[in-house]
Amino acid sequence: NKKITGRSGDTLFIPSGTMHCDRFDTSSGLQVFMIFLNWPAEREFLEQISPAKLTALCKPITAELARQFDHLQNIRHCNLEADLLLARAHVHSVLLLILQTALHKKHAQRTNTMRDYGQRHRRNLMLRARQYLNAHYAEPISLEKIACALGVSPFYLSHVFSRENDFSLFACLTALRMQQARALLEAGRHNVAEAAYAVGYDNENYFSKVFRKHFGCAPCDIRK
Numbered sequence: 001n002k003k004i005t006g007r008s009g010d011t012l013f014i015p016s017g018t019m020h021c022d023r024f025d026t027s028s029g030l031q032v033f034m035i036f037l038n039w040p041a042e043r044e045f046l047e048q049i050s051p052a053k054l055t056a057l058c059k060p061i062t063a064e065l066a067r068q069f070d071h072l073q074n075i076r077h078c079n080l081e082a083d084l085l086l087a088r089a090h091v092h093s094v095l096l097l098i099l100q101t102a103l104h105k106k107h108a109q110r111t112n113t114m115r116d117y118g119q120r121h122r123r124n125l126m127l128r129a130r131q132y133l134n135a136h137y138a139e140p141i142s143l144e145k146i147a148c149a150l151g152v153s154p155f156y157l158s159h160v161f162s163r164e165n166d167f168s169l170f171a172c173l174t175a176l177r178m179q180q181a182r183a184l185l186e187a188g189r190h191n192v193a194e195a196a197y198a199v200g201y202d203n204e205n206y207f208s209k210v211f212r213k214h215f216g217c218a219p220c221d222i223r224k
Contacts, residue, residue: 004051009062009063009066010054010057010062011054011057011062011065011094011098012051012054013049013051013054013098014051015042015046015051016038016042033069033072033073035072035091037091045095045099048099048102048103049098049099049102050102054098057098057101058101061097061101064097065094065097065098068090068093068094068097069094071086071090072087072090072091075087122160122163122164123164125150125152125157125160125161126160126161126164126165128150129146129150129157129161129169130172132146132149132150133146133169133172133173133176134176137173137176137177137180137199137200138180138198138199138200139200140200141173141200143157143158143169143170146169157169174210174214175214177199177200177201178199178210178211178214178215180198180199181195181196181198181199181207181211181219182211182215182219182222184198184199185219185222186222192204192207192208192219192220195207195219196208196219207219208220
């Protein structure tokens with residue numbers, strides 16, 4: 001109940017004992033090279049590959065298979081024992097190449113799946129870290145305290161945040177505090193010392209230094 005359409009240069013694999021019907025368009029000068037084989041490892045082989053996916057092989061693999069088949073065609077009429085051994089060697093090369101390609105694709109898919117999971121995990125961790133900063137920016141914060149709240153190691157948290165954002169977790173915290181402090185000063189209801197304390201700084205002079213570096217002006221200028 002399946003249909004596989006082969007194109008020029010494709011390799012089709014039909015498991016032994018499979019009832020099937022071959023349909024060929026002979027109007028285009030079609031050439032088909034058939035190999036009939038039976039070997040004990042076929043079942044294990046088919047657990048690793050899908051015959052229907054052989055038509056999706058990349059061009060370098062298709063070209064190498066074609067080269068092996070050409071060698072087989074050149075010795076198909078020979079009956080010497082050495083020629084038969086050579087023919088078997090080429091058949092083995094074909095099967096191993098197909099198997100190697102299938103295993104490589106599975107490994108690549110597994111690797112991509114793990115990479116996608118890792119990216120989702122890191123993005124989720126960054127989102128949680130930002131949420132923590134938004135909720136606790138006015139409190140004394142340390143890397144260890146944030147990591148403990150998120151259930152990860154301080155090193156891992158710092159590494160992930162820097163890798164995904166190109167700036168550190170505390171650079172993000174500083175930017176958040178500065179934006180909140182500026183909003184308080186612009187509203188005019190807090191003096192510099194009060195604004196500093198409200199965003200987590202207990203030293204007005206240090207706060208002013210950080211503010212000037214961040215905005216290029218003193219916090220008192222904003223309040224004026």
